Amino acid sequence: MQIAAIETSVVSLPFTMGGPHPLFAGQPWNRLEILLVKVETEDGLVGWGEAFGHTAIPATRAAIDTIVAPLMVGRDAGDIQALRRQILHGVHLLGRNGPFVYAFSGIEIALWDLLGKRSGQPLWRLLGGSEPSPMPAYASLLNYGDTALVARNTADACAAGYRAIKLHEVTREAVLAARTAPGAAEAAIMLDVNCAWSAPEARAMAASLAKDGLFWLEEPVWPPEDARGLARIRESGIPVSAGENVAGLFGFKTLIEAGAIDIAQPSVTKVGGIAEMQQVIQLCQAHGVEVAPHSPYFGPGFVATLHLASALLEKPLIEVLWLEMEANPFDPWVRAVDGMMRVPGGPGLGCDPDPETLARYAIGAPHRTERRQSP
Incomplete structure (x- = not known):
């Protein structure tokens, strides 16, 4: 089944840590931010991934939204090995470590979630x-x-x-x-x-x-x-x-x-x-x-x-x-x-995010990359 859309979003969670909040890469770190990646297939199945992360989120998200997601929409969501070889090779001149590898990591996790859901099997x-x-x-x-x-x-x-x-x-x-x-x-x-x-x-x-x-x-x-x-x-x-x-x-x-x-x-x-x-x-x-x-x-x-x-x-x-x-x-x-x-036992990752919590702690608007329809 082909990838119909890839969407990125960020949730920002307040936290306490038993002491004063530190700096992280020179930035105040008082909220835990998660860069979520949602991959949808043509039949409406949804997989979830997470791309690294923390103060690197703007760079990683830009890599997904502008380069990696456009390369992947329209491709076979179940052919993970071929995507891994072709996409990582396609962006290797942009760095073999850092935002573009983080970007692919987040999408790839979502593809495994989809694979498990489609087969009815947990990832483990x-x-x-x-x-x-x-x-x-x-x-x-x-x-x-x-x-x-x-x-x-x-x-x-x-x-x-x-x-x-x-x-x-x-x-x-x-x-x-x-x-x-x-x-x-x-x-x-x-x-x-x-x-x-x-x-x-x-x-x-x-x-x-x-x-x-x-x-x-x-x-x-x-x-x-x-x-x-x-x-x-x-x-x-x-x-x-x-x-x-x-x-x-x-x-x-x-x-x-x-x-x-x-x-x-x-x-x-x-x-x-x-x-x-x-x-x-x-x-x-x-x-x-x-x-x-x-x-x-x-x-x-x-x-x-x-x-x-x-x-x-x-x-x-x-x-x-x-x-x-x-x-x-x-x-x-x-x-x-x-x-x-404990490890979730449901298909794929075994747990989808709670939509109310997503909505409550979301920052900014999601960015969606969709497959272009043929004229």
Whole structure:
């Protein structure tokens, strides 16, 4: 069945985060914005996707509305592999990582949702999985720059049932504050520094953290493409994770061949969609590299991550940003209960957005790209 229309829209959700709202890429970050992609086929079936994301939404949305969606309307919605090859090749001169790959990722997720709905099968089954069980999540705390807030939010997350906590800080003092927080004695503590250090600085910091029992150290090296520098950090004995900024399958192949990572972190809304994510997971499994998906978002991309992790990972661990949204159109599937995530069982992604919540929190007007009718 052919794609009749592709529509983008944005919902903006107020949230609290246990501390003052930070800047994100230089912009105030006090609302969680989701770039939704709706794909309709000629017979009226609708699939939902999510394209990355956050302060990059204007760029990603422009890539969809002006380039990627016009290339895809009128094409066979079920021929995902051919679309993946042809569309990504068609825009590769515009960048193999960034808005155009994010744009395709969002549409591709919606195509899988359509495929599941048309076949009457949930995504986890299409991916070869068995009946899913609840999966453990980890609380991904935001940046506070305040050890007292780190300790308080770590304690609150443990009290909420999380048994793994990730910090977005850059000091050993923050790690120690989390480690000694009430309830955290048995919790796994991870540290994500978002590429804060040069390779020599990262080696020195890793040495100072070596005896603090970190479950992993995430993206310690700037720039993230420095695979050799990243590999040196593993000498500290702390497991190293990375991958949210990697360009697709061959980007992960480079990291693996350099011996740079213990844990790979592909992001379905950034890497090229579900099929690319599936290939990345299979590559990592073939080389004995663990996979912990990057998923700091709360729309169809997050739900797709649940299906992927349930179907393909032996020991899934789901990233959930530690914040409280005023509402979400994909409730309850985007919220952890006692530190665990459930997977929808309906066809496709298994859940469509609540239309009232969409309408209430929408910002701006949707943009619709439709197939041109022959004269």
